[in-house]
Amino acid sequence: MKKFAALFFLSLAPLGQAGSSGHFEPEHRVSGIGVARDDISRELLDARTNLMIQSQTFSIMREPLAIPGAKRITADKRLQAIFKTAASKSGLPATLIEAIAYLESWGDSRAESSTGPKGIMQIAGATAREMGLRVVQSTRYHVSKERVHVSGTGKKARYRTITHRTPYTVTVRDDRLSPDRAIPAAAVYLAGMQQKFGGLDWAIFAYHCGQGCVATMLDLTRHARGIPKDEVSVPRMFFSCNPAWNHELYEAIEQQMQRDYSPTYYFRVMRAEQLLAMYRRDPAGFVSLAQEYRSDFYTGVRAPYRLAVWLKRDDLVYKSCQDIRADLGKRLFKAFDRPDYFGYRLHLDPTDSANLDAYSQASPAAIGTLMYISYETRRLFDEVGGKHEKFEPLTVTSLVESTDDAHQDINKLAHCSGQVFDLDYSGLPPVELECLRFVLDDLGWNGYLGFIEEGRGSLHIGCSPTSREFFTSIFNEAVGG
Numbered sequence: 001m002k003k004f005a006a007l008f009f010l011s012l013a014p015l016g017q018a019g020s021s022g023h024f025e026p027e028h029r030v031s032g033i034g035v036a037r038d039d040i041s042r043e044l045l046d047a048r049t050n051l052m053i054q055s056q057t058f059s060i061m062r063e064p065l066a067i068p069g070a071k072r073i074t075a076d077k078r079l080q081a082i083f084k085t086a087a088s089k090s091g092l093p094a095t096l097i098e099a100i101a102y103l104e105s106w107g108d109s110r111a112e113s114s115t116g117p118k119g120i121m122q123i124a125g126a127t128a129r130e131m132g133l134r135v136v137q138s139t140r141y142h143v144s145k146e147r148v149h150v151s152g153t154g155k156k157a158r159y160r161t162i163t164h165r166t167p168y169t170v171t172v173r174d175d176r177l178s179p180d181r182a183i184p185a186a187a188v189y190l191a192g193m194q195q196k197f198g199g200l201d202w203a204i205f206a207y208h209c210g211q212g213c214v215a216t217m218l219d220l221t222r223h224a225r226g227i228p229k230d231e232v233s234v235p236r237m238f239f240s241c242n243p244a245w246n247h248e249l250y251e252a253i254e255q256q257m258q259r260d261y262s263p264t265y266y267f268r269v270m271r272a273e274q275l276l277a278m279y280r281r282d283p284a285g286f287v288s289l290a291q292e293y294r295s296d297f298y299t300g301v302r303a304p305y306r307l308a309v310w311l312k313r314d315d316l317v318y319k320s321c322q323d324i325r326a327d328l329g330k331r332l333f334k335a336f337d338r339p340d341y342f343g344y345r346l347h348l349d350p351t352d353s354a355n356l357d358a359y360s361q362a363s364p365a366a367i368g369t370l371m372y373i374s375y376e377t378r379r380l381f382d383e384v385g386g387k388h389e390k391f392e393p394l395t396v397t398s399l400v401e402s403t404d405d406a407h408q409d410i411n412k413l414a415h416c417s418g419q420v421f422d423l424d425y426s427g428l429p430p431v432e433l434e435c436l437r438f439v440l441d442d443l444g445w446n447g448y449l450g451f452i453e454e455g456r457g458s459l460h461i462g463c464s465p466t467s468r469e470f471f472t473s474i475f476n477e478a479v480g481g
Helices: 002-010 034-039 042-055 057-061 066-075 077-090 094-105 125-131 179-197 200-209 211-222 234-239 247-260 262-281 283-292 306-310 321-326 364-384 410-417 430-445 465-480
Strands: 012-014 028-030 135-153 156-174 344-346 394-398 420-424 449-453 458-463
Touching: 028 465, 034 364, 034 430, 042 057, 042 234, 042 262, 057 262, 057 283, 066 077, 066 094, 066 262, 066 283, 077 094, 077 179, 094 179, 094 200, 094 262, 125 135, 125 179, 179 200, 179 211, 200 211, 200 234, 200 247, 200 262, 211 234, 211 247, 234 247, 234 262, 247 262, 262 283, 306 449, 306 458, 344 364, 364 394, 364 420, 364 430, 364 458, 364 465, 410 420, 410 458, 430 449, 458 465
Parallel strands: 344 394
Antiparallel strands: 012 028, 135 156, 394 420, 420 458, 449 458
16 A cells, blocks of 8 residues: 555646636646646656556455465465466466466366356457367257157047157366466467567457457557557557547547456556565465455445445544534535536535535545546546537535434445545536546546446545545645635
8 A cells, every 4th residue: 555655646746826727726736637648758657557557456355355366376386387387388477377367267277257258267268269278069968758649539549759859068178177278378379469469468458358359459559649659558558548639549448448347457467466476475464455455334245346445434423413513624624616616516405404504514635536526527628528518517416424314325424424525417518527437537547536326417436545635735725725
């Protein structure tokens, strides 16, 4: 977590002055977000890539099999020998091959996906043939007999016995389930894709997305604006588009993200490799890290989203409206309600209207997050659709609440921390909604915030614990201005 925090501050840069356009413009900004992706230096790309890699910790460590999988991958002597053989045959690092096996199956040689891939490397049937692996099937038959009436007059009936043979298929050999065959074959296949696509990052991407998918994405990246010819990489692809420019590449990435998140697979593999190295070096530290990604509210199952991990039961400090009022000016502050200037409007509807003033508060970090999202959304919108549509201030429907009103719903309970807020996007113009979602994804994938759909047309949003200091500084800028 300390390493993540250090990387986080590498991507912050003080830029410009507040209020020069008639709207709130924070002096401290996250570099390369939203419309600012148009000018990402090599140094900033490295910083964003590192942040992206670190943010994959959540998707890996929230899984119940993260710990037993790491032990299986690193401690099984037979598997370790196979990984070394695969590395020798392919020329790829054994640690990279391990990382893919870890992500694909948690090191389980008998793993089967409901979509078809099997084995420790989760290989599809068609891909197995390309790798030279044998998957042999045989047709067999279920035999059943049926006695049917055929004819007869009077008291004497005639019957006949009919035999039915129903075919079914069995697999008599499947090399995908044999680690000593599957792992080296997958490694050699990966090395072949590295040669075909010109980079190991593209080969890793193709392992998840498929060669046809990557051929298309690579071509779009090569022809994208602003990408140096010698830097056509998966991180450049991921961070070099937005709704305003390189739109075809942006839409292609969005399509793949909606299908299976494959554009993030390279970053996950890189993080898995780091985590396995950590397990070897410090197993207790690895277990401790895994515990940080367990939810206080979803016990026994994996956390469904980042906010469920970041929020702890001890954060639920506001039991009643009286508690909220008592914290005004301490941990809670009144949210600004100047739609034209800050880019959002308050539309709160507490159970008791007498509590409206109290429920118009939140932590400085939450208010700063809201202001920053509004700022980046309007900035991107002005570039994309500002000439044809009018920017609509984002509608805030909930800030802090008490447990008296929240009941047992986890998203409602989160408001009792003062660290989250809800946005109603149902009335936003299509272009502005696209910009909002892009900004949320951009900040979210780099660990600054988390969000989830709440009902129809509503988003539940909160910043990460490691970014609260930054977003608090945004709030302080507004207070000072």
